[in-house]
Amino acid sequence: MGRTSDARERILTAARTLMLSRGYSALGVAEICAAAGVPKGSFYYFFASKEELALAVVEEHWAGQRAEWTRALAGDVPPLRRLRRLYESTEAELRAGRESCGTVTGCLLGNLALELSTRTESVRERLREIFDEQVALVAETVAEARARGEVTVADTGAAARALVAQLEGRVLFAKLYDDPGRLDALWADSLALLGAEESQGAV
Amino acid sequence: MGRTSDARERILTAARTLMLSRGYSALGVAEICAAAGVPKGSFYYFFASKEELALAVVEEHWAGQRAEWTRALAGDVPPLRRLRRLYESTEAELRAGRESCGTVTGCLLGNLALELSTRTESVRERLREIFDEQVALVAETVAEARARGEVTVADTGAAARALVAQLEGRVLFAKLYDDPGRLDALWADSLALLGAEESQGAV
Numbered sequence: 001m002g003r004t005s006d007a008r009e010r011i012l013t014a015a016r017t018l019m020l021s022r023g024y025s026a027l028g029v030a031e032i033c034a035a036a037g038v039p040k041g042s043f044y045y046f047f048a049s050k051e052e053l054a055l056a057v058v059e060e061h062w063a064g065q066r067a068e069w070t071r072a073l074a075g076d077v078p079p080l081r082r083l084r085r086l087y088e089s090t091e092a093e094l095r096a097g098r099e100s101c102g103t104v105t106g107c108l109l110g111n112l113a114l115e116l117s118t119r120t121e122s123v124r125e126r127l128r129e130i131f132d133e134q135v136a137l138v139a140e141t142v143a144e145a146r147a148r149g150e151v152t153v154a155d156t157g158a159a160a161r162a163l164v165a166q167l168e169g170r171v172l173f174a175k176l177y178d179d180p181g182r183l184d185a186l187w188a189d190s191l192a193l194l195g196a197e198e199s200q201g202a203v
Numbered sequence: 204m205g206r207t208s209d210a211r212e213r214i215l216t217a218a219r220t221l222m223l224s225r226g227y228s229a230l231g232v233a234e235i236c237a238a239a240g241v242p243k244g245s246f247y248y249f250f251a252s253k254e255e256l257a258l259a260v261v262e263e264h265w266a267g268q269r270a271e272w273t274r275a276l277a278g279d280v281p282p283l284r285r286l287r288r289l290y291e292s293t294e295a296e297l298r299a300g301r302e303s304c305g306t307v308t309g310c311l312l313g314n315l316a317l318e319l320s321t322r323t324e325s326v327r328e329r330l331r332e333i334f335d336e337q338v339a340l341v342a343e344t345v346a347e348a349r350a351r352g353e354v355t356v357a358d359t360g361a362a363a364r365a366l367v368a369q370l371e372g373r374v375l376f377a378k379l380y381d382d383p384g385r386l387d388a389l390w391a392d393s394l395a396l397l398g399a400e401e402s403q404g405a406v
Contacts, residue, residue, distance in 0.1 A: 021321050026322070110317065113375055114309060117379050119224075131379065172316055172372070173364070173371075175320050177331060193395050
């Protein structure tokens with residue numbers, strides 16, 4: 001069982017790395033198995049199809065990212081400071097990814113949203129739920145900031161959707177221009193989208 | 204020559220439609236030729252590789268889109284009204300695409316930016332130039348609005364990058380949720396990002 005679970009984990013890790021750098025369609029099962037160092041038979045022992053693997057990769061990726069988002073947005077400092085911490089952590093992740101892959105690979109969930117939405121309903125469905133969850137996490141923080149009179153938005157859900165869209169748009173350009181610094185402006189963008197003062201959420 | 208140029212055009216049209224709905228990696232040359240109704244030999248008469256085809260598709264797509272952006276941003280009405288017209292035209296295009304393809308296929312350039320940036324340097328390079336051009340077109344309009352005292356941004360280039368990122372982010376979610384209405388909020392987002400009054404750019 002020890003070796004078996006290890007093989008599943010190695011397939012997931014290899015698939016995640018390959019999907020980040022090359023996308024989903026360009027990958028074959030044989031290549032994933034070679035990168036993971038497991039025989040092809042093992043793959044089909046754990047996953048019925050490449051689609052099922054993609055769902056598992058998304059699940060594992062979001063589990064890690066959700067933990068990071070929850071940590072960043074946890075209530076030990078004022079709400080806007082926490083939002084800023086989320087952006088800092090996202091930019092740090094892009095920088096770390098660039099160190100290890102040699103290029104900004106972007107947001108796995110955003111990449112797959114554009115690559116697979118029109119083709120794989122199960123992945124699209126799961127990505128919708130995940131982005132809904134991201135919006136809910138941000139909306140909660142925005143609601144706290146509004147209760148403190150720090151932001152002026154009328155609809156915290158709508159404001160959170162604007163912030164998450166801005167984040168994904170900025171990450172797209174960070175990837176295209178291979179420059180994590182494209183996220184530097186995210187904080188100013190967000191203050192503007194929230195109708196907040198420049199002085200809010202200062203470090 | 205008449206028939207020959209027609210074949211090239213048919214390959215480009217088929218490739219553009221297929222790339223919008225399924226991405227680049229999932230496509231094969233044989234499939235493109237079948238959709239275009241041309242023999243495979245014709246393909247290699249016009250294009251040395253699938254990469255070269257992708258560049259030609261990007262070129263043709265941007266030529267059409269640039270004409271649309273230039274028309275929308277042309278100076279017959281106040282600048283913010285023109286910016287709004289650009290969003291309306293983008294949303295109308297997503298709606299029309301949904302009518303013909305059955306689903307929102309999003310922005311071909313944004314799709315390819317995420318799918319190919321880390322893999323195909325020639326496409327990445329061209330997409331960078333195109334998005335730089337989009338930012339420049341928007342920045343010009345923002346500068347006009349600033350000269351009229353309608354927006355308060357300090358750096359029009361930075362403001363334009365924020366607007367184009369917001370546009371790409373919103374289009375990503377329009378595709379994921381198969382809902383062109385996700386662009387409805389773009390106008391309010393943009394007024395906030397520009398530090399403009401809600402009353403600006405009204406229809």
